[in-house]
Amino acid sequence: xxxxxxxxxxxxxxxxxxxxxxxxxxxxxxxxxxxxxxxxxxxxxxxxxxxxxxxxxxxxxxxxxxxxxxxxxxxxxxxxxxxxxxxxxxxxxxxxxxxxxxxxxxxxxxxxxxxxxxxxxxxxxxxxxxxxxxxxxxxxxxxxxxxxxxxxxxxxxxxxxxxxxxx
Numbered sequence: 001x002x003x004x005x006x007x008x009x010x011x012x013x014x015x016x017x018x019x020x021x022x023x024x025x026x027x028x029x030x031x032x033x034x035x036x037x038x039x040x041x042x043x044x045x046x047x048x049x050x051x052x053x054x055x056x057x058x059x060x061x062x063x064x065x066x067x068x069x070x071x072x073x074x075x076x077x078x079x080x081x082x083x084x085x086x087x088x089x090x091x092x093x094x095x096x097x098x099x100x101x102x103x104x105x106x107x108x109x110x111x112x113x114x115x116x117x118x119x120x121x122x123x124x125x126x127x128x129x130x131x132x133x134x135x136x137x138x139x140x141x142x143x144x145x146x147x148x149x150x151x152x153x154x155x156x157x158x159x160x161x162x163x164x165x166x167x
Contacts, residue, residue, distance in 0.1 A: 003124050004147040010139045011122065014039040016087055017113040019096040021106035028100040034092035037112060039085075039119075044142045046082040051136040051158055052120060054127045056090045056098035056111075060155065065134065066102060066109075068160035073108055076160070079167040087114040089132045125149045136163050 004010075016039055019025075019032040039050075051069065053061035069076070069084055076084055088095060092113045099111035120126045125133035136158035138146035146166045148157035156162060 003149065004137060004144050006144055006147060008144045008147075010040060010043050010142050010144060012040050014119050014122075015115070016085075016119070017092045017115055018110060019092045021096075021099070021104070026100065028097050031093060032096065034113075037110075042083075043139045046139075047080050047141065048083045048085060048139045049076060049081050049136065049163055050085045050087065050139065051163070052087045052114065052125070052132045053134055054088065054131040056088050056094050057101075060134075060153075061088070062098075062102075064155045065159065066098075068155070069109055070102060070104070072160040072164055075164055076167070079164065081167070083110060084108070085110045085112055087112045087119070087132060089114060089117050089120075089130065127153070134158050138163060138166065 016037045017034045018037050019034055025032050053065050055061060086109055090113060095111040095113055114120050114132050117126055117132050120132040125135045127133050134150040134153060136148055137144060150158050
């Protein structure tokens with residue numbers, strides 16, 4: 001498969017991993033158990049904003065990319081978005097801690113792992129051989145309505161403001 005484009009169906013067989021947020025495990029040092037997340041199935045009947053970052057807790061991702069989605073979460077919801085999901089190459093424990101470090105609760109942004117960067121490799125949007133790229137995809141009931149990969153590693157076409165302008 002190559003890069004996704006507007007009008008494509010979201011691919012079959014895409015599975016991420018995550019640790020669901022629970023109030024009992026709200027502390028950053030508390031761990032849950034990683035669970036599979038069948039994105040292909042879950043995205044079939046929802047409007048989803050999926051954005052990818054090269055790594056949790058990294059400067060650009062933590063300072064310039066994620067904050068826009070936190071800041072504009074209510075606006076995204078107001079545009080009919082059911083789910084906002086961030087994926088990275090990090091394991092589910094790191095992704096869970098990154099969400100908690102940013103004060104994210106269960107019904108807000110979901111922090112997930114792209115195991116082995118399989119999905120990012122499948123669409124050709126990686127940063128080198130070991131990291132997810134920096135990109136954003138909007139899926140509306142299984143169809144791609146926005147898909148942009150950052151051309152130079154900055155946060156322009158994959159940031160919350162760019163996505164909001166296309167909803």
